[in-house]
Amino acid sequence: MTPTTKKVLCIEDELFISEMYARALQRSGYEVSIELDGAAGLKAAQTNQFDIILLDLMIPSMTGVEVLGHLRNPAETPELKAKIIITTNLEQREDTRSDIEKQADGYVVKAELTPRELVAFLDKLN
Amino acid sequence: MNDLDKLIHQTRVYLAVIIAAENLLLIGWLLLGWFLQLSAFIIIPGAAAIVLGGCLIITIAGAHHVLGPIKTVWQAVLHISPTNHEVAAPELDKIRYGRELLVNLIGQIYQLNNVATGQSMAQQAERADLKNEFVAANLPLPLVVLDAQENVVFMNTVASKYLHKSPEELVGKSIYSALDMSFPNENTFDKWLAEAKANTVIDYNSWERVRFGLADQTSLQFDLSAYYNKDNSNGYETMIVLFDHTAQYGQDDQAVSFIALAVHELRTPLTLLRGYIETFQDEFAGKLDPELDGFMHRMDAAGQQLADFVSNILHVARVEDDQLMLELHEEDVSEVVSAALKNYEVRAKVRGMTILPTIAPDLPSAAIDRVSFYEILGNLLDNAIKYSGDSTQIKVNCTMSPEGMIQIDVEDSGVGIPTNVVPNLFTKFYRNHRTRNMIGGTGLGLYLCKALVSAHGGHIWVRSEEGKGSTFSFTIQPYSQLAEELKSSNNKDITRGAHGWIKNHSLYRQ
Numbered sequence: 001m002t003p004t005t006k007k008v009l010c011i012e013d014e015l016f017i018s019e020m021y022a023r024a025l026q027r028s029g030y031e032v033s034i035e036l037d038g039a040a041g042l043k044a045a046q047t048n049q050f051d052i053i054l055l056d057l058m059i060p061s062m063t064g065v066e067v068l069g070h071l072r073n074p075a076e077t078p079e080l081k082a083k084i085i086i087t088t089n090l091e092q093r094e095d096t097r098s099d100i101e102k103q104a105d106g107y108v109v110k111a112e113l114t115p116r117e118l119v120a121f122l123d124k125l126n
Numbered sequence: 127m128n129d130l131d132k133l134i135h136q137t138r139v140y141l142a143v144i145i146a147a148e149n150l151l152l153i154g155w156l157l158l159g160w161f162l163q164l165s166a167f168i169i170i171p172g173a174a175a176i177v178l179g180g181c182l183i184i185t186i187a188g189a190h191h192v193l194g195p196i197k198t199v200w201q202a203v204l205h206i207s208p209t210n211h212e213v214a215a216p217e218l219d220k221i222r223y224g225r226e227l228l229v230n231l232i233g234q235i236y237q238l239n240n241v242a243t244g245q246s247m248a249q250q251a252e253r254a255d256l257k258n259e260f261v262a263a264n265l266p267l268p269l270v271v272l273d274a275q276e277n278v279v280f281m282n283t284v285a286s287k288y289l290h291k292s293p294e295e296l297v298g299k300s301i302y303s304a305l306d307m308s309f310p311n312e313n314t315f316d317k318w319l320a321e322a323k324a325n326t327v328i329d330y331n332s333w334e335r336v337r338f339g340l341a342d343q344t345s346l347q348f349d350l351s352a353y354y355n356k357d358n359s360n361g362y363e364t365m366i367v368l369f370d371h372t373a374q375y376g377q378d379d380q381a382v383s384f385i386a387l388a389v390h391e392l393r394t395p396l397t398l399l400r401g402y403i404e405t406f407q408d409e410f411a412g413k414l415d416p417e418l419d420g421f422m423h424r425m426d427a428a429g430q431q432l433a434d435f436v437s438n439i440l441h442v443a444r445v446e447d448d449q450l451m452l453e454l455h456e457e458d459v460s461e462v463v464s465a466a467l468k469n470y471e472v473r474a475k476v477r478g479m480t481i482l483p484t485i486a487p488d489l490p491s492a493a494i495d496r497v498s499f500y501e502i503l504g505n506l507l508d509n510a511i512k513y514s515g516d517s518t519q520i521k522v523n524c525t526m527s528p529e530g531m532i533q534i535d536v537e538d539s540g541v542g543i544p545t546n547v548v549p550n551l552f553t554k555f556y557r558n559h560r561t562r563n564m565i566g567g568t569g570l571g572l573y574l575c576k577a578l579v580s581a582h583g584g585h586i587w588v589r590s591e592e593g594k595g596s597t598f599s600f601t602i603q604p605y606s607q608l609a610e611e612l613k614s615s616n617n618k619d620i621t622r623g624a625h626g627w628i629k630n631h632s633l634y635r636q
Binding site for chain 2: 014016017020021023024027110113114115116
């Protein structure tokens with residue numbers, strides 16, 4: 001692995017979707033780990049070995065919003081190097097959405113995003 | 127002034143109230159009134175007592191007679207208000223006129239009543255308590271009255287029932303803290319009232335789909351009508367009458383929520399379909415024989431179309447629920463149009479069509495919400511492709527309109543639109559029954575286009591000839607036109623609702 005390889009953590013319970021994104025990302029040179037529920041996702045994220053975290057909002061055991069809360073709470077999690085991108089199909093009211101956006105580094109609606117577009121989106125993140 | 131004079135004077139005033147009010151409704155009352163007044167002048171004191179007794183009866187009967195017709199008008203206004211999407215177009219202007227007339231009428235009655243009671247010292251003390259006055263007590267429609275400081279001075283029993291608040295809870299409070307009102311656009315009550323106070327003595331206005339939040343988190347939806355009178359000596363400056371439409375507007379909301387929910391369920395499988403089609407394209411690029419490659423393109427185009435369709439429906443749901451907010455940024459028209467057209471190249475190609483853009487040089491930058499703009503142009507292109515008939519070309523022209531707006535035309539040489547259906551085109555769920563069995567669609571596209579174009583500050587229209595094709599045109603504002611708005615809001619971008627809810631008072635001003 002070259003030092004430029006970016007590590008992506010994908011927290012997503014829909015396996016077809018995570019595999020689809022993982023495949024496209026891997027083809028573009030990313031390294032991808034998948035976690036299927038909120039609690040496992042939080043644990044993996046707290047290891048701070050990822051550059052990008054894709055976080056679905058509707059996941060079992062702990063919602064994405066809760067995971068985000070734990071990750072952004074300095075008492076529980078030291079500051080992460082990872083950029084956190086919310087991925088969801090849930091249409092938020094604008095106010096909720098902007099609340100989440102304040103805590104996260106990005107927000108994408110999955111239905112509006114093909115794997116190719118996701119790769120392009122992540123490539124633009126620094 | 128002796129007692130008799132006082133009595134006679136008071137009698138005349140009471141009669142004037144009745145006469146003036148009834149005048150609007152029944153000419154017969156006028157004659158009777160003048161007869162009694164005449165008798166008060168010329169006949170001896172004993173007769174005056176009889177006249178006074180008569181007046182009391184008339185006052186009570188008058189309350190019923192004057193207010194009865196008002197209730198009828200109120201109910202009529204409620205009744206003729208539009209109830210669903212299928213009936214003939216309601217005459218909205220007349221309904222609005224009816225509402226405003228009604229509140230005006232109530233205002234007049236108050237005025238007269240005030241003149242009458244103002245004459246008697248004994249009653250002057252009483253008039254502070256509006257509830258004792260016959261108009262207020264007998265008024266069968268929800269009424270809220272404000273003083274010059276915009277505080278609630280009175281609400282009647284009907285209003286308190288509707289709003290689930292006792293008069294004691296609200297009286298004395300500012301209208302804006304007493305009632306949680308949300309308006310469908312920036313024409314809010316407080317804006318109107320401020321303007322009325324600054325510029326006029328008497329004014330009236332009405333609003334539709336005003337939401338009243340209740341303590342239990344639910345909300346009611348009213349049409350609202352208000353009457354303002356600066357010179358009202360008793361301080362009852364503004365009167366508000368409510369028309370309850372909760373059941374009817376709520377039904378629309380439910381239908382929309384159901385659609386939104388159902389469509390939402392389509393999104394995950396759709397994401398997967400589109401994603402894996404793309405994966406195939408990426409991983410098999412150049413390895414498939416041309417025929418299979420063509421199939422792949424068709425699947426891709428169909429997936430894109432389905433995704434647009436789904437987002438259309440969701441957006442309509444958001445427009446209906448007043449959640450769709452646009453952010454207008456300064457954009458280069460030719461760049462945005464080219465990007466929008468790119469999305470449609472595949473789809474047009476699959477149908478054997480080409481899109482020919484012509485963009486006038488030196489167009490000024492425009493105020494555009496990108497996603498919505500794509501949606502507008504996309505829907506028009508989608509229609510042009512669907513209704514193309516045997517033609518193979520769609521022209522897209524961007525020019526400066528004579529009114530100084532940026533105009534975009536989407537011109538096809540397809541099947542065209544019969545003249546008689548044109549007026550309905552931009553209505554929700556409208557589909558031309560002649561073509562609807564042959565061509566798929568929801569009847570939401572143009573409705574959505576219209577909402578989005580309006581939110582851009584523009585207009586949309588169509589010219590069409592059956593058999594020869596249609597040209598859909600819409601306009602958007604040059605960015606410079608928004609310069610003033612931007613200055614005043616001290617903001618780089620503008621947020622607008624398709625008809626987004628704007629909170630009545632403080633929030634809107636922020």
